[in-house]
Amino acid sequence: MGADLSIQFAGVQFENPFTLAASPCSDNAEMVARAFDAGWGGAILKTTSVEEEVVELAYPMMAGLDYDDKRVIGLQNIDLISERHIDQVERDVRALKKEYPHKVVAASIMGSKKEHWQELVRRLEAAGVDLIECSFSCPHGMPERGMGSTIGQDAQLTERTARWVKEASSRVPIVIKVTPLVADITAIARAVKRSGADGVCAINTVKCLIGVDLDSLVPYPNVGGKSTYGGYSGPAVKPIALRCVAEIAKAIDIPVAATGGICTWRDAAEFLLLGARNLQICTAVMKNGFRIIEDLVDGLSVYLEEKGMSSVEELVGKSLPNIVEHSRLSRAYKPVSVINLETCVKCDVCYIACLDGGHQAISLDEKRLPHVDEEKCVGCGMCASVCPVWDCVRLDQRQEAGI
Ligand SMILES: Cc1cc2nc3c(=O)[nH]c(=O)nc-3n(C[C@H](O)[C@H](O)[C@H](O)COP(=O)(O)O)c2cc1C
Ligand code: SF4
Ligand code: SF4
Numbered sequence: 001m002g003a004d005l006s007i008q009f010a011g012v013q014f015e016n017p018f019t020l021a022a023s024p025c026s027d028n029a030e031m032v033a034r035a036f037d038a039g040w041g042g043a044i045l046k047t048t049s050v051e052e053e054v055v056e057l058a059y060p061m062m063a064g065l066d067y068d069d070k071r072v073i074g075l076q077n078i079d080l081i082s083e084r085h086i087d088q089v090e091r092d093v094r095a096l097k098k099e100y101p102h103k104v105v106a107a108s109i110m111g112s113k114k115e116h117w118q119e120l121v122r123r124l125e126a127a128g129v130d131l132i133e134c135s136f137s138c139p140h141g142m143p144e145r146g147m148g149s150t151i152g153q154d155a156q157l158t159e160r161t162a163r164w165v166k167e168a169s170s171r172v173p174i175v176i177k178v179t180p181l182v183a184d185i186t187a188i189a190r191a192v193k194r195s196g197a198d199g200v201c202a203i204n205t206v207k208c209l210i211g212v213d214l215d216s217l218v219p220y221p222n223v224g225g226k227s228t229y230g231g232y233s234g235p236a237v238k239p240i241a242l243r244c245v246a247e248i249a250k251a252i253d254i255p256v257a258a259t260g261g262i263c264t265w266r267d268a269a270e271f272l273l274l275g276a277r278n279l280q281i282c283t284a285v286m287k288n289g290f291r292i293i294e295d296l297v298d299g300l301s302v303y304l305e306e307k308g309m310s311s312v313e314e315l316v317g318k319s320l321p322n323i324v325e326h327s328r329l330s331r332a333y334k335p336v337s338v339i340n341l342e343t344c345v346k347c348d349v350c351y352i353a354c355l356d357g358g359h360q361a362i363s364l365d366e367k368r369l370p371h372v373d374e375e376k377c378v379g380c381g382m383c384a385s386v387c388p389v390w391d392c393v394r395l396d397q398r399q400e401a402g403i
Contacts, residue, residue: 249275
């Protein structure tokens with residue numbers, strides 16, 4: 001028998017932590033049904049609004065960042081909330097809950113005033129939704145109407161709006177999706193906790209401008225000769241999301257859902273280790289399809305078994321005690337770079353990095369093999385980071401004598 005991947009988040013039981021993030025992947029019941037059939041544990045339907053809210057999309061709305069030969073290491077979108085209003089989402093929720101009673105069907109909402117937020121909650125509850133996520137966090141979505149990250153960047157607005165939503169709910173957990181675009185994300189998460197909401201989802205996309213077309217001089221995505229700032233997602237934002245999830249989980253006792261750059265089971269395990277109880281994915285699905293769930297589930301199960309753990313619960317937060325203030329890091333270690341000359345392909349990359357970005361500790365011999373001068377090496381780690389051969393350069397942690 002494999003490891004148990006089921007997990008509770010904000011009082012809701014998920015058969016596995018893998019959930020479609022509110023996005024184009026979850027914009028209608030037919031897509032979500034296909035994702036459920038593939039094995040996803042839950043879905044947050046794309047953010048919806050009351051019928052009178054006007055949503056005018058501009059196309060193209062996506063532009064990817066390529067690096068070396070890798071496509072879409074990051075993605076900019078200028079999408080807005082769904083064009084499908086609450087009436088259609090109510091129908092989707094009813095249909096999905098009927099067909100998939102054991103899957104988590106969640107909805108994401110956005111309002112421009114109290115009455116709208118509360119109406120959305122009441123109608124979704126009546127439709128049978130399992131959880132409601134509130135987007136206080138889209139970096140480009142309708143700030144002129146006081147929506148999106150305008151709310152999530154202000155602790156008072158966050159607390160006030162989350163209270164409205166919570167007030168309107170009678171049975172369904174309320175999760176607030178926050179933005180990383182703040183100086184102190186724990187201050188926002190504390191405001192969420194004070195409001196009485198049931199969980200935090202971190203992070204929404206990071207405000208960005210992905211690049212400029214050097215021929216037309218128009219930034220991407222080019223919408224009829226003009227562009228605008230958008231939201232950045234995908235593997236490139238994972239370090240920001242990991243930091244935010246860890247900061248919140250360390251500081252506040254509130255269930256945390258993670259989203260931002262999760263592509264593989266390894267990413268998933270990292271977010272769980274840093275305190276997440278739910279894992280939401282968008283860009284990796286948009287690029288590779290719903291079937292990535294098979295690798296996510298299999299990989300995480302095998303990892304748990306290898307670690308001798310019987311359930312995913314056991315991973316949650318395990319790495320948090322290993323994060324401390326910089327001042328509390330040991331000064332007793334003197335790492336030294338050790339190069340495996342058997343696997344070295346003599347590319348010079350470590351030599352150049354140490355020469356111009358390190359401590360001039362690497363020299364090349366007559367065969368162009370690199371050698372480390374242990375007296376000069378401070379163990380900064382740059383050479384190990386740039387070497388193209390896996391495990392060819394490692395840092396030996398050496399405890400200094402007498403410390
Ligand atoms: C095209 C696109 C549309 C999105 N729409 C929404 C949305 O309607 N509501 C929302 O809360 N987040 C939205 N997001 C953000 C995702 O839910 C997710 O938080 C973010 O993309 C980070 O996860 P990822 O790196 O797996 O994509 C959108 C993201 C993309 C790329
Ligand atoms: S660890 Fe830093 S100082 Fe030491 S060899 Fe590598 S780049 Fe140079
Ligand atoms: S970067 Fe790695 S492969 Fe290249 S010379 Fe240095 S040790 Fe050898």
